[in-house]
Amino acid sequence: MSLYEEVSVRGYEEFCQAVSDRKGKDIFAYFSGDKDAQGKSWCPDCVKAEPVVRGEMKHLPEDSVFIYCQVGERTYWKDPNNEFKKNLKLSGVPTLLRYGTPQKLVEDECLKSYLVKMMFTEE
Numbered sequence: 848m849s850l851y852e853e854v855s856v857r858g859y860e861e862f863c864q865a866v867s868d869r870k871g872k873d874i875f876a877y878f879s880g881d882k883d884a885q886g887k888s889w890c891p892d893c894v895k896a897e898p899v900v901r902g903e904m905k906h907l908p909e910d911s912v913f914i915y916c917q918v919g920e921r922t923y924w925k926d927p928n929n930e931f932k933k934n935l936k937l938s939g940v941p942t943l944l945r946y947g948t949p950q951k952l953v954e955d956e957c958l959k960s961y962l963v964k965m966m967f968t969e970e
Contacts, residue, residue: 853904853914
């Protein structure tokens with residue numbers, strides 16, 4: 848029985864919906880490149896980071912929400928005007944952020960378990 852809720856979404860609209868459905872919750876969001884039928888993302892860093900991030904999820908605060916968001920195909924992601932880059936100011940994938948705060952880990956930082964744990968445990 849986990850103390851947090853995990854939600855999987857794909858694309859910006861689904862992400863926004865998931866966030867608005869959970870207003871007032873402590874939300875952590877992990878952004879990854881889309882996965883193919885074999886479950887492998889086009890983004891090599893995302894493939895490496897996911898087990899690291901998942902390994903620290905036991906440290907998520909009670910009653911928080913973890914949103915796993917696939918950002919789309921590579922071509923969409925590469926577009927500088929995609930909604931994730933424009934509206935959420937994402938610069939790379941993988942990105943792990945605490946929604947509504949300046950706290951975020953980008954690309955290589957997501958591979959460092961102590962940084963991930965720090966984000967999940969800091970008040």
